[in-house]
Amino acid sequence: MKWTQEAKDGLSRVPFFVRKRVKARVEEEAARSGSNQVTLRHLHTCRKRFLNRMEEEVRGFQIDSCFGREGCPNRAVDIEGLALRLEEKLANRDLKAFLKERVDGPxxxxxxxxxxxxxxxxxxxxxxxADIGIMGASRPRVSEEDCTLCGACVEVCREEAISTEHGYPVVDEALCLSCGQCISVCPTGTISQGKTGCRIMIGGKLGRHPRLALELPGILEPNDLIMMVDNCLDYYQNECMKGERLGEIMERTGWKGPENINKEKA
Ligand code: SF4
Ligand code: SF4
Ligand code: SF4
Structure with a gap:
């Protein structure tokens, strides 16, 4: 559906963590009123309804994804169905009912x-x-193939993690973020694909007391990742007393993540 510029500007001022949901509601509102274009009036009507009935809108969880699937050339991995698998896991826990039992007030x-x-x-x-943040990772591996010293890998690496000073590429693992860009540009396969999967971080939040998520070591394959998310959710549901976010619980209890993490890096 088309949006007027005013309506687009209005939507850009909605907090990012509810923007997707508000956008869907506003388009429903416009369609209900027989319009094929969203205007500022639809946005205002919808915002009022959204604020008055916020508890109905709360699902208990949110899953956000980047726009990688829509063709972003920077994607480090494509994990088919990951968001859907996580959605299913979270929905099965009925977190809305869980939170209602713990939160005082709406x-x-x-x-x-x-x-x-x-x-x-x-x-x-x-x-x-986010309470659980997931980041695609593609780790480079130096193979036996001859390096032509073309310099493409050094040039593409924004972390300055690669050097070819000794006539072959050396990757500094401490600097490497596993973005996979050097693998894509190497014409000879000297830098090839190592471990792929996801990095995971836990306990991030915004609000009055913001907190960056703590990254757990390793690159996880999809099944290990799902198991890790399950472990974190078990912990959250066991320890959450008043609707606190995972990061607040971690601060209170000193928890640093599940024990059974995969420490293998490459
Ligand atoms: S996180 Fe990476 S893959 Fe996703 S949209 Fe941003 S640049 Fe693209
Ligand atoms: S994976 Fe990314 S960060 Fe790591 S060495 Fe290659 S380009 Fe640099
Ligand atoms: S891109 Fe490949 S061939 Fe070129 S310098 Fe790097 S490792 Fe060597």
Whole structure:
């Protein structure tokens, strides 16, 4: 559906974590009123309704994804169906009912458990401020193939993690963010694909006391990742007393993530 510029500007001022939901509601509102264009009036009507009936809108959790699937060339991985699998996991836990038992007063959006998926370390969906942040990772591996010293890998690496000073590429693992860009540009296959999967971080949030998520070590394959998310949710549901976010619980209890994390890096 088309949007007038005024309506687009109005939507851009809606807090990012509810923007997708508000956009869908506003388009429904416009369609209900027989219009094929969203105007500022639709946005205002919808915002009023949204604020008055916020508890109805709360689902108990949110999953945000970056725009990688829509053709972004920076994607480090394509994990088929990851968002859907996570959606299913979270829906099965009925987190809205869980939160209702713990929160005094009406539920608000900021009580929801948030998962954010970015397909590369550029982190467009802001996984660092979600309860669970997931980031696509593609680790380079130096193979036996001869290096022509073309310099493409050194040039593309924004972390200055590669050097070819000794006549072959050396990757500094401490600097490498596993974005996979050097793998894509190497014409000889000297830098080839190592481990792929996801990095995971837990306990991020915004609000009055913002907190960046703590990254757990390793690159996880999809099944391990789902298991890790399950473990974090178990912990959250066992320890959450008043609707606190995972990061607040971690601060209170000193928890640093599940024990069974995969520490393998490459
Ligand atoms: S996080 Fe990476 S893959 Fe996703 S939209 Fe941003 S740049 Fe593209
Ligand atoms: S994968 Fe690592 S070494 Fe390669 S470009 Fe990205 S940050 Fe640099
Ligand atoms: S891109 Fe490949 S061939 Fe070129 S310098 Fe790097 S490793 Fe060598």
């Amino acid at each position: 539920l608000k959006m900021h009580h929801e458990f948030r998962v954010s998926i970015s397909d590369c370390p550029n982190a467009c969906s802001r996984p660092q401020i």
